[in-house]
Amino acid sequence: MLQRDPGPERARVIGLLDAFQAAEHAGAEAVGRWISACGDPRLRGGLKVIRARDARHAALAEARLRALGGVPGARPSRELAALCGVVADPGVSDRSKLAMLLGRLPGSAEEPLVGLVRDVESDAETRALLETIVDDERASLRWLRHAFEELEGENVSSP
Amino acid sequence: MSHPDVEREWVVRFLDDLRAAEGAAAEVLGAWIAVCRLDGLRGALRAIAEREAAHAELLADRLREIGAPCDASLDERVRAGALARFGSRTVPDEEKLALVVARYPDEVSAMRPITAIVEQLDHDVETREILRLVAEGEGATFAWLRAYHAGLERPGRG
Numbered sequence: 001m002l003q004r005d006p007g008p009e010r011a012r013v014i015g016l017l018d019a020f021q022a023a024e025h026a027g028a029e030a031v032g033r034w035i036s037a038c039g040d041p042r043l044r045g046g047l048k049v050i051r052a053r054d055a056r057h058a059a060l061a062e063a064r065l066r067a068l069g070g071v072p073g074a075r076p077s078r079e080l081a082a083l084c085g086v087v088a089d090p091g092v093s094d095r096s097k098l099a100m101l102l103g104r105l106p107g108s109a110e111e112p113l114v115g116l117v118r119d120v121e122s123d124a125e126t127r128a129l130l131e132t133i134v135d136d137e138r139a140s141l142r143w144l145r146h147a148f149e150e151l152e153g154e155n156v157s158s159p
Numbered sequence: 160m161s162h163p164d165v166e167r168e169w170v171v172r173f174l175d176d177l178r179a180a181e182g183a184a185a186e187v188l189g190a191w192i193a194v195c196r197l198d199g200l201r202g203a204l205r206a207i208a209e210r211e212a213a214h215a216e217l218l219a220d221r222l223r224e225i226g227a228p229c230d231a232s233l234d235e236r237v238r239a240g241a242l243a244r245f246g247s248r249t250v251p252d253e254e255k256l257a258l259v260v261a262r263y264p265d266e267v268s269a270m271r272p273i274t275a276i277v278e279q280l281d282h283d284v285e286t287r288e289i290l291r292l293v294a295e296g297e298g299a300t301f302a303w304l305r306a307y308h309a310g311l312e313r314p315g316r317g
Contacts, residue, residue: 045288052217056209064205128202135299136210143292 014070021061022074028054030084037090098148175231178218183233185212190246256308269301
């Protein structure tokens, strides 16, 4: 019965989790393709951690939405799919990919997720799950900035 | 700067020990999740357990890539003791939290065993960047659990 009529709040949380798992899954896949084509070992190291975390975030969100009676079915938005296409493309330079990601997320990568957490009012377990995932997203963004600054520094110092 | 061969020797040992510790932590957290009575804590523990398991897997992958074995393991008595305590239904969540947060005074200290290695890695930069993010994860785990524990202890909270 619960699975057929989960109630408006639960249905909303399931929808948020579904969109999130689709986005994280797409992100992990795109970063995996970036790693395959990436010749810089420093970047590969950090990207491997980001891919692993994104894949586990997708799995966590899917497990939670199933526990709430939902079934995953969301697809990434067209904009996200396009972004992932650039990230996965071996013809685009590492520097361009980093600049694009950081340009798209100028303030904080977790901002959309923070909004999502704020919207989860009555489900403490989902809320804490997402709050903890936000910490990983913050760390990923900090590292992407660090990697971009290193590449930029090398460009400036090379003749 | 140490010779690449010398660096490899101590890095491999560190990665394998850390892999074993992270894998055991994920297992113990899984046992805690199964008996955790606090919804908010359970949600965070699920994400933290996945974080620890991801670290163990990444470190194992890295060891394989550099041709090193994964053969370290946690002392069986330590592992069994942690599983019994954190998987116990009779030990309150508050007591388990207090045990975890008592390990370090702050998140910087929680990260230090790994950041100290990051600062010494000159040759294997791929491993260095993996460890840099693993250290951030450890700091985030400790910060969340410490904040939650402090919230539980705040007067007026049920």
